[in-house]
Amino acid sequence: MNLDNNLDKYAELAVKVGVNIQPNQTLLVRSPIECAPFVRKVVKHAYKNGAKNVHIEWSDEECSLIKYLDAPDEAFSEFPSWVSDQYVKIAEEGGAFLTVSAQNPDLLKNVDPKRIADYQKISGNALKEWRSYMLTDKCKWSIVSIPTEAWAMKVFPNLEAKDAINKLWDAIFKCTRVDTKDPIKAWDEHNSNLKEKMDFLNNKNFKLLKFKSNKTDLVLELPKDHIWLSGASKDPNGVLFNANIPTEEIFCMPHKFKVNGVVYSTKPLVYGGNVIDNFSITFKDGKIIDFSAEKGFDTLKNLISTDEGSHYLGEVALVPYNSPISETGITFFNTLYDENASCHLAIGSAYKSCIKNGDSIKEDELDKYGVNDSLTHVDFMIGSQDMDIIGETYDNKEIQIFKSGDWAF
Incomplete structure (x- = not known):
């Protein structure tokens, strides 16, 4: 019952x-x-x-x-x-x-x-x-x-x-907060909390983010006029919806050609009916130039080889290590859940809603604005308890965004 x-x-x-x-x-x-x-x-x-x-x-x-x-x-x-x-x-x-x-x-x-x-x-x-x-x-x-x-x-x-x-x-x-007395009210409050983080990031207008953990060392620049979004989005009529249930992320798009360094996975990725695990990806000028995987190497190779755009990133998402999903201690082998337990990146297409007037940018002008396009969009998890993230503004000020895996503000 x-x-x-x-x-x-x-x-x-x-x-x-x-x-x-x-x-x-x-x-x-x-x-x-x-x-x-x-x-x-x-x-x-x-x-x-x-x-x-x-x-x-x-x-x-x-x-x-x-x-x-x-x-x-x-x-x-x-x-x-x-x-x-x-x-x-x-x-x-x-x-x-x-x-x-x-x-x-x-x-x-x-x-x-x-x-x-x-x-x-x-x-x-x-x-x-x-x-x-x-x-x-x-x-x-x-x-x-x-x-x-x-x-x-x-x-x-x-x-x-x-x-x-x-x-x-x-x-x-x-x-999913279904175990609360009023899940819909709980989600209204949750979306409000996410919006606070989203507004902070948008107000700071960071030029780049630096990700640093025991293994990961990545510098990721953001396009000009980028927009951070949270779990709740609006359709053309201004009606709110949540694309993911659950969701714990604040996300944006990296600049297609301005990502450099190496990232290591912190959770398995299920793609095409196969598990990819313990993998690393190296970027130079935005492009994947090297990768490794202890499990699912061929599957990762095929994902990256989908098209030209699958050699670049389309999303960067910030998720605290102490999220409700992470605190379960469960590896779900389901990207919907695992991505909301960990900071993550996505290989492939960017969400055009993450840049000002993105829906009006013509296909042949996407590179000009640093917006990646691809047939695919696949999230993979990089967040960890020792992850620090530093944001750098256009006037060269550095602000701590994540400290030891959690929000620093």
Whole structure:
């Protein structure tokens, strides 16, 4: 009974705070079939809050695995245009998108990495127009996660499946504030706290940030007229939404050509159904010039080789080490959670909302402003308990932003 009640509160949170559905708005929900009980509650709350129509796009990991193992090579060189056309049409009409992320981190570990890389490129290109709506906040979108057996057993391998799922539910309810008396009010307060940090960074207008830990040593410059954003964004009608539930980050874009140094991962990265772990990346003039990985080297190589833009960064995000997610002590093997437990960077496209008048910058002028463009956008975690971050202003003043992994102000 308690689980069902929390599940209902979680669905309401996804609808009211995540995509913040409005009267007569269309909602597209993308979800694994294992998460059907949660999706049904989302549909109920969406209609209760005035949605005009709710469309469901189901997926099944086992079918995806069968395709990767048994389908002909031609299957990975095309993407159904009716899918991308549908997404764009819904975005054009002001619809919202909710994605339920519950991937088995090891799903594709025995699949030819080339097949995965090929399909990532094809799908990335096919969905580029739709993704542009999200990168510029022209549509409302949100991501939430639901425990599945495969994911829960990866996180808690020493437990029985049922116990692992229940323990993961407990962690999710804590991290999303669903375990509070009034989750929606808790999120209003949380978004206000994030805004305070966002306003501080924007008021200081830093020229560059220096990241320093036991391993990481990176200097990252920011474009002129950059804008720091927090978890809550606004669509073209000024309606707030939270793209990630949970979220603990304040984020911006690095200057495409002004990142130098080396960073080390502090949490595993799940990409393309494979785990990349204990890796480092070296930058010179913004470009990745070297990398290593104890696990998942080929997967990391394929990610970086997606296109020209995947050799550069598109996001820098600040997350305190003492965030609720980090304090669970859990490695979630799910980027939505792990990125909100740690400062992180993203390989690939920048959010154009992170620079003044970003949505009006033409594609052939992006380099001029230091804005990266790519078919991909993949976050990886670099924050640690010993991470210090120094901001340098345009008048050469240095201000401590992070001290020993946490906000210094």
